[in-house]
Amino acid sequence: MIRFLDVRYFSLPFSLRIAIALVSVLAIGFLAYWKRQLSLSGVIAAVVMGSVSVLAGGFTSLSLYLFFLISAAVIGRLSKRIRGLDRIHKKGGRRDAVQVCANGGAALAAIVIYAFSPSPVYLAVFAACLGEACSDTWASEIGVLSKKDPVSILTFTKVPKGLSGGVSVLGTCSAMLSSVLYGIFAASCYEGIHISLVMVVIFSSFAGVMADSLLGATLQAHFYDEKEDLLTEHSRDKEGNALKLVRGIRFMDNDIVNLTSNVITFILAVSLAAIVA
Secondary structure, eight states, X not given: OXXXXXXXXXXXXXXXXXXHHHHHHHHHHHHHHHTTSBOHHHHHHHHHHHHHHHHHHHHHHHHHHHHHHXXXXXXXXXXXXXXXXXXXXXXXXXXXXXXXXXXXXXXXXXXXXXXXXXXXXXXXXXXXXXXXXXXXXXXXXXHTTOSSOOEETXXXXXXXTTOTTEEOXXXXXXXXXXXXXXXXXXXXXXXXXXXXXXXXXXXXXXXXHHHHHXXXXXXXXXXXXXXXXXXXXXXXXXXXXXXXXXXXXXXXXXXXXXXXXXXXXXXXXXHHHHHHO
16 A cells, blocks of 8 residues: 555655655654654654655655654553653653654665665665664663563673663563564565565664663763762753763763664664675
């Protein structure tokens, strides 16, 4: 059905395609704002990125974004019952423009490249980058529901729930499931995605999530709040006082970690897809 829609869409005049893309993505963006999934800046970034993606890859590409957005909204409601995570996490539930770009920028680059150089390789890279962002969200949001405390990906010692660099069996399995689903989804959406490229999508997506956890455990900035007696991503306490940096690089926040792991996924997917394509 979506393929048929794309055939009709790309047969339309370019100006009409722009209008349709804008209206469609605006409707989705404001629905996400109403459901408190995106902030206003997040909506603006999503509309720009989504519209360009539709123009470059049609509504098939938009459907891969929607899988991420909808699944993140659903599982995000489950993790809201875990109290205290906001003391660790720097940002709230609504994704702003920086978060949208950090999670979708690499995928946007892939689909734009595909528009100028049509190859199933870049479709696989597009799916892998979105798969990594979605899988990381699944790992984070579902992982905190585990009855057992997560462990550091480096030392395997217990860490608080929600702390970057922590992994759990439930979160890791969730990430793998999301990566597999993106591989299957890509194959069902794009005719040029054969089994080897499906494996590239799955492997690259999951590897990107592991890279995200490694970066979170090593380079991501964490500060110590003496009053709360915990490690946090916040650089200042509730009174606005600067907190002591105890781990990582000061400017390396979660957004930069997400962007970096997404770029790693892009490079890995391009490299592997070029070999098997």
